[in-house]
Amino acid sequence: MDAQNILGANPGPHASPHAAEAKVVVENFSASFGPVASLRNITLTVHPCERLAIIGPASSGKTTFLRSLNRLNDLEPAFRHTGRILLDGTDIYDRDADTPALRRRLGMVYATPTPLPWSIYENIVFGPRTAGVTGRRRLEDIVERALRGAFLWEEVKDRLKMSATDLSGGQQQRLCLARVLALEPELLLLDEPCSGLDPISTAKIEDAMAELKARYSIVLVTNNTKQAARASDRTAFFLMGELIEIGPTRQVFTNPVHGRTNDYITGNFG
C-alpha cells in the first residue's frame, strides 16, 4: 500500500500505524514499576527487515521498552502497563497470549553476555529443544547454522563441547546471538549488545547485524550514538520515558527535528 512507510522514508513520530505492513506496532504504550512511569505514551512501528536503533541517556526507558516487547518485564511483580503492542497485528499482552512462544519469535540479546554454564552446544540447543525440536542431526544442523549466522562458527567448530563460560567476552556475546538465531526468530531485540566489547568484537556483531537484517527486523538499544549511526536504518530518541523523535537515521543525525535530540547526539547534554 504505502511504499514510503515500508521503507521508513517518512514516518514521523506519530505516523499512523499500518498494521498490515508493520512487524510491530506500539500504540500509546506506558509502563511503570511502581509510582514513577518508566515509559510514557510510546507510539511507534517497526517495519519488516529494518534495523531500528533506540538511543537516549541512562534511564530514558530504552531497555524497559525493549523488555516490554518480549514481555520480560512480566517477571517483575510491580510491572504495570497501558496501551497496546501488536506483533503481526496481534496484541502480545492479550490474556491468552502464549508468552514462551512470543519470546521465541522475538530473540533477545542482553547487555552483558549471559551464557548458561553449559557447553556451547547445549547453550544453543536449549531453545530449540524447549520448542520441541528433537533428533541429533537436526540439532547439529541448527547449531552450525546459528553459529555461522553469529560469525562464531569458524572459531568454535572444533570445540562445541567446551564450556561456554570459557569463551572470551566477545565470543560469549556472539554465542548469545547464535542461541537466539537457533530459534529462527522474526525479530531481534539487542540490548546494548556491544557495551562491554572490544572494537573487533563489536565490528563482528555489527557485521552479523548487517547480514541478519535481510531476514529479521532488528531493534537495537545502544548507548553508542556512533553505533546507531553506523548500524541502523532508523533511529528513535528516548528521553525520560518519552519518545522524542523517530526517523531515518541519516535525518536524525544530520537534521534532527528536536533540539534535545541534537543536544544528545552532539554530546551537549545537560
Added chain:
Amino acid sequence: MKRPSPAAMQRLAVSFMWLGTILTVGVLLFIVAYILTLGLPHVTWEFLSQGPRLMGREGGVFPMIVGTLWVAGLAVMIAAPVGVITAIYLTEYTLEGKLTAVIRFGADCLAGIPSIIFGLFGFVFFAITLGMGLSVLSGALTLAIMVLPTIIRTSEEAIRAVPRAYREAGYGLGATRWGVVTKVVLRSALPGIGTGVVLSIGRSISETAAVMLTAGSALRLPTSAFDSTRTLALHFYILAREGISMSKAYATASVLIVAILAINLFAYWVMQRFVAKVR
C-alpha cells in the same frame, strides 16, 4: 605501659588464629583417633556380616547396618523431594510476603526442636495413631520431618544463589517457568542442594533419640518397612549404656564414623565431578 608494635600485634593475632585452628582440628582428630583405636581392632568381617548374639555381647552388627540404611535412606528419599519442591515454591513461585515468612519461620523452628521431641511425636502419631508401630517406616517418617528444614533451607539458599541472568536467559529463549526452574535453575543449584541432602543423610544416620522411640530396638534383620529395627547409633548407645560390651560399642562407633566419612567423601567426589562437568 608501652603499646606493642604493629608487627608484634600481627604476630600475636596470627598465633591466636593458629591456636584456635589447632584446638578445633585437634579435638576432632583426637575423638576420631580415640574411637577408631579402641574400635577398629574389633571390626572384622564377621562383625560386619553377622547378627548379634547375647544382646550384642557376641557377634556382629549386620542387621543394624541394614536397619540404618533402611531408615536413613527412606527418610532422605521422603524428605529430599518434599524439601526441594517446597524450596522451589518459596523461591520461584510466590512473592515474598506473610505466607513465605510464616513457612520459613516454621522451618527454622522445626530445625531447633530437640530430636527427642520428634521421637515422641513420631511415636504418638506414626507408631500409635496411624498404627505403624515401632517400624522402619515410623522411624523414617520421623527422621524425614526432622531433616526437612535443613533440606528446605539449604535448597532455598542454593536456588537463590543462581544468577538472575540465567533465569532471564532461559525465559528469553522461550522456556516456561517450570522449564526455567527444572532445566536452568535446579541444574545450577544442584551442588548446593546436594550438600543439604548429604548433611541430612549424616544427621539421619547418627540420630539416636528419635529412632529409639519410633523404629524400636529389635535385633533381628528387618525384612520389610513395617519391621522394627535398631540403627547403628542406637545399638552403640544401648551397648555402652547397659554396659553390654565396650569393645563392641567402640567397634560399632567406628563403623558409624567410617560410614559417615565415606558418604561425605563420596558426595564431595560426585559433586566435584558434577561441577567440573557443568562449568
